Amino acid sequence: MPASSAESHLSGLGVIRALERRLAEHYGMRYALAMPSATTGLLALGLALDLQGALFVTTPLTWGGSLAPWLMLGGTPLFSDVDPDTLTLDPALIGIEQQSGARAILAVDLFGQPCDDEALRKVADDMGAWLIVDGAQSFGARREGRASGIHAHAVVLSFTAGKPLDVGEGGAVLTNDRDIYERLIWHSQHPTRQKLELGLRVTNEFAINGRMAPTIAERILTEIPTALSRVRVRQRTVSRLLVEESGLDVPNLGLVEPSWFRVTARLVAGQRVTGETLHPFPLLPLPLNENLSLRSGGATGSWAVASREAERRIEISLDDRLLDRALSTDSHTTRHQGGVPA
């Protein structure tokens, strides 16, 4: 790598800064920090918010990677139940007394369904806790016309394999809070960047390496328009093919605009789906409380809705070839109309 490029890599200038600006603009948030993965982003947030050993409220329905960084910091999850349609944390079920002592709420946009970040933020504020949204699966999703997760203290993204924007590996953290941003830099960025942005003489050489490689940043910048178009195509495919034509009960259509990272449906009595429609590698997880119980001998909280929904849903495959065809038609149509893909 040429010296100037190495320099901008460590200082967060050049293409890193360009990507961070683009992500901040997309989310309408003040600060974005490019990271090597969502895992690093969550770990850096755990350090920045002093969550070592903290109790945190979270959803039993997610990929274990949501919790891994804070478990590593000695944190304890307290599971709270989900909304049966979106499968994301139900704000109404997080009672203040029940959750007293929790220092953070970790909500997850499961399968790209935006959680109710606005209501969750009110609960977090009442509890005096942080709200962090794990948006690893929801790039491109919207709620009430705006990007998913923006009411949180911070949103974490992933650009790893299979995600709505997939460049192999990559992540980001977004926040509106200057103090959180500065703390993230202190805990996860190179001293060159710490000096540049924080104006410090004494820097933190013990920070973790939370830098994104510039080659990855460049690819993400290039891929953003295609990824967003693809999400719009998935949304149309789900509503047209799966719901209108196949009559599947895919909950929550219309209320929010998910990225549809994964699509699940509830089968009604007598309904069948063909083998081709079923996803070959269903991801619908066991509620994590069961997993965690196996690991550490116990989990606390409530998860009745999560267990019921995990039991009764099936995962639907969105045929990639179909999506690619629809995508090429979509960009053709949009060009023809003189517009810019959403």
Ligand SMILES: Cc1ncc(COP(=O)(O)O)c(C=O)c1O
């Ligand atoms: C919900 C969720 N959270 C966190 C992660 C971790 O993301 P990464 O692989 O970028 O660290 C993933 C994906 O793997 C995920 O799906």
